[in-house]
Amino acid sequence: MVVFTGPVLANRRKTLDELSQxxxxxxxxxxxxxxxCPRCPHWFACGRLPAGNLIIGSHSEAL
Structure with missing residues (x-):
């Protein structure tokens, strides 16, 4: 059984909150x-994508 101390648990929760946001x-x-990078399945796409947030929906919704 793994037991986390209060500060360790608080730090893990903070990290998870930041990542999920x-x-x-x-x-x-x-x-x-x-x-x-050469072994990554996204090797040919990484860096070629436009900057910005991922927007799910039609183009008219993103404008």
Missing amino acids: QLTAGYFPSAPNAET
């Missing part, structure tokens, strides 16, 4: 790495 906002930053 970023994902909800459509924030997916690239992190280029010469070692892992």
Whole structure:
């Protein structure tokens, strides 16, 4: 059994909250790495996508 202390648990919750807010906002930053990028399934798309948030819906809704 793993037991987390109060500060560790609070830090983990804070990190998860921040990550979920970023994902909800459509924030997916690239992190280029010469070692892992060539093996990544998104190798040909990463960096070619436009900057900004992911908007789900028709183009007219995004304007």
